[in-house]
Amino acid sequence: MFSINPQSGLPIYKQLMEQIRRMISSGQLKPGDNLPSVRELALTHAVNAMTISKAYNMLEAEGLLARQRGKAMTVSDNNQLSENKQDRLKRLQPALSQLTIATDQLELDIEDVITLLRNKVEK
Amino acid sequence: MFSINPQSGLPIYKQLMEQIRRMISSGQLKPGDNLPSVRELALTHAVNAMTISKAYNMLEAEGLLARQRGKAMTVSDNNQLSENKQDRLKRLQPALSQLTIATDQLELDIEDVITLLRNKVEK
Amino acid sequence: MFSINPQSGLPIYKQLMEQIRRMISSGQLKPGDNLPSVRELALTHAVNAMTISKAYNMLEAEGLLARQRGKAMTVSDNNQLSENKQDRLKRLQPALSQLTIATDQLELDIEDVITLLRNKVEK
Amino acid sequence: MFSINPQSGLPIYKQLMEQIRRMISSGQLKPGDNLPSVRELALTHAVNAMTISKAYNMLEAEGLLARQRGKAMTVSDNNQLSENKQDRLKRLQPALSQLTIATDQLELDIEDVITLLRNKVEK
DNA sequence: GTGGTCTAGACCACA
DNA sequence: GTGGTCTAGACCACA
Incomplete structure (x- = not known):
């Protein structure tokens, strides 16, 4: 459900917050829906409660x-x-910026990047 | 030359490290090339030396x-x-993953995302 | 536990590194042992954290x-x-060299030096 | 004549100063004696003039x-x-201290250290 | 409690 | 000019 990466340098609690915001924003989490318990998430993601x-x-x-x-x-x-x-597209901006900066600095062709992106999403 | 975001949560020095790695990897920085001086970078990016x-x-x-x-x-x-x-495409993976996770959680259409990406790169 | 000399010209952090290496090498610090906290060492040695x-x-x-x-x-x-x-004796070489170079340049008798050394160790 | 180690962390000019002091103190360099030229020392020790x-x-x-x-x-x-x-023995103190600290932290036997020391001096 | 990051600023070594 | 070391102190992330 969530994708937590403790190595990324980004504080874990912030990763989690943004991902919950996104899923509410998309309606995958609707008003009244239950969230996983603290204990359950802590266990499944090997993170402190x-x-x-x-x-x-x-x-x-x-x-x-x-x-x-x-x-x-x-x-x-x-x-x-x-x-x-x-508004959801706006919320995507930081991830888009990261990708374009990286593409630029790695001198990669945007079409190659888009191909990779399509492959990744299809899986 | 570099794109530093102090708000991102990622330590500034790690942002810088990854961006330098990318530019070496792409050949924009070649063996023997001088890097900007510590003081110069500190000034231009308003960051401590x-x-x-x-x-x-x-x-x-x-x-x-x-x-x-x-x-x-x-x-x-x-x-x-x-x-x-x-190898450069591999180095792009973290940014790609971030984007696909966000796309997924925001339930956005990959083609809309690609359109945004193309616009951003063309600028 | 450690012996820090800010006047020595050797960077403090390097002094500390070598002394920790020695104590691990001798088994005075064993795998799994806790090191003193950063703040504790900073206080006891009057050094910045x-x-x-x-x-x-x-x-x-x-x-x-x-x-x-x-x-x-x-x-x-x-x-x-x-x-x-x-290997521990090998790790002692730099200190041994410093002493023999100094003994030589001061034209001191090695037996006098050894006497001083024994006295110092006995204390 | 001098023993310069650029890796030691100790500033090169301080290494040189102390070694000259020792040789004057021992009489190996006497009043009126010439010192090597700056250029000569710079070349032989691969150090900037x-x-x-x-x-x-x-x-x-x-x-x-x-x-x-x-x-x-x-x-x-x-x-x-x-x-x-x-006074010359006093000038030896820092090197003696370094050696005893290292001996202690490496949990080495002082007699082993003295044996090494004697060997080194005889050479 | 633990360590990490960052700042502003002083002073040093070397070219 | 270059980078290195250190300080005092603020604030953060995690246990």
């Missing part, structure tokens, strides 16, 4: 997640995340 | 850069970085 | 120390440092 | 060396360096 917890807490503070005592965290009913396509 | 220095140091430890006392750092003559196209 | 940290970092790069997020650095389980006596 | 020059300049400022226009530097006639044996 407090790190998961921190991500959930910060998303709760943002109003995206809601906490119910004794139950799983859920996606907040009145979260502000637009599912609008333009 | 020690941060630049750390990146240079670690690349020297990797054997990519060479230090000459009192002179600018240079690209090492016998660096191991392949300029082979396959 | 970043200086200690730099030594630890470089020894990690050498494979002698291992980092565990949020915990103390430890001696690496599979460090390559031989505890073999011949 | 300005580095040698700096050592000579600082020893001149200390009153140990004297400069004569157009001629070689000489040992100053009225230098203050005692040739007294106690």
